[in-house]
Amino acid sequence: MHDDKILLILDLDETLIYASERPLDRPADFCVFDYYVYKRPHLEAFLRTCNRHFALAVWSSADDAYVEAVVKHIVPPEIRLAFVWGRSRCTHCFDAAAFEAGGHANHYDHYNYLKVLKKVKRRGYSLNRVLIVDDTPGKARRNYGNVIYPKEYLGEAAGEELTHLLSYLLQLKDAENVRTLEKRNWRNKLMSDKQINNPLHGVTLETIVTQLVTYYGWPQLGARIDIRCFNENPSIKSSLTFLRKTPWARKKVEDLYLESLSKFDKK
Numbered sequence: 001m002h003d004d005k006i007l008l009i010l011d012l013d014e015t016l017i018y019a020s021e022r023p024l025d026r027p028a029d030f031c032v033f034d035y036y037v038y039k040r041p042h043l044e045a046f047l048r049t050c051n052r053h054f055a056l057a058v059w060s061s062a063d064d065a066y067v068e069a070v071v072k073h074i075v076p077p078e079i080r081l082a083f084v085w086g087r088s089r090c091t092h093c094f095d096a097a098a099f100e101a102g103g104h105a106n107h108y109d110h111y112n113y114l115k116v117l118k119k120v121k122r123r124g125y126s127l128n129r130v131l132i133v134d135d136t137p138g139k140a141r142r143n144y145g146n147v148i149y150p151k152e153y154l155g156e157a158a159g160e161e162l163t164h165l166l167s168y169l170l171q172l173k174d175a176e177n178v179r180t181l182e183k184r185n186w187r188n189k190l191m192s193d194k195q196i197n198n199p200l201h202g203v204t205l206e207t208i209v210t211q212l213v214t215y216y217g218w219p220q221l222g223a224r225i226d227i228r229c230f231n232e233n234p235s236i237k238s239s240l241t242f243l244r245k246t247p248w249a250r251k252k253v254e255d256l257y258l259e260s261l262s263k264f265d266k267k
Helices: 043-053 062-072 096-102 161-172 185-197 205-226 238-245 248-262
Strands: 005-012 015-021 030-032 035-037 055-059 132-134
Touching: 015 062, 035 062, 043 055, 043 062, 043 161, 132 161, 132 205, 161 185, 205 238, 205 248, 238 248
Parallel strands: 005 055, 005 132
Antiparallel strands: 015 035, 030 035
16 A cells, blocks of 8 residues: 555646647757657646655656656656556547547547546555546546646746646645545635735735835835835825836835834834
8 A cells, every 4th residue: 555645646748748749939848759848837846846745656648658758858867756657558438429520439549548547546546645637627537536637738938837736736735535625626726825815915005005104204115115206206196106007116015015014013
């Protein structure tokens, strides 16, 4: 049995990487066979942190040789995976609609291959302690209770999906039975929880500026944050107009507000 850490099974294509027969508008991170492959933003940090808290495995419905090659490129060398599985470990699902339309079964379409977790159970893993991350619901449709669906990755140069996913996974790492936890709409719940715990949640910019002016006064506030609206004929109205249009300045004001919260009550 494997009970010390939850087993986290990761999909590859459109989850961790994007592979294309043609290059995108920037150089590929690497090439495998005839594909240009792009890593999802924050992939290495995601894998390294997950490795500290989970037992990791990769399971893709792509060709076995392709899967092995991609894994060698993206997984840091110190990470030991529980297994690396490709299409040969999936279960082919007959697509009646495609057969009717084309007159034959398409055994090359990886969307027709399912990842059945009973095969993982046979290796001694309790399904109560197994999570599978896959962007395609159809491939994991027999794994209700174990699956988490990230947004599909199509090669974008920027994005925070893996950062958000990591935050959510860390909330589950000590769960006795992951199958009992509601994982649908995980992203919305995560964002909602973050907002609730955010000291700025529900605090208007006007409130922030007013409290800073009350505590520091315009001269000291202008010395701490050297922007024109604090130093030349300052007013709450002109400051709000400038800050709402200037993100870097607003960030400085919000940071000072957070830094000063403990002082406000003492004055």
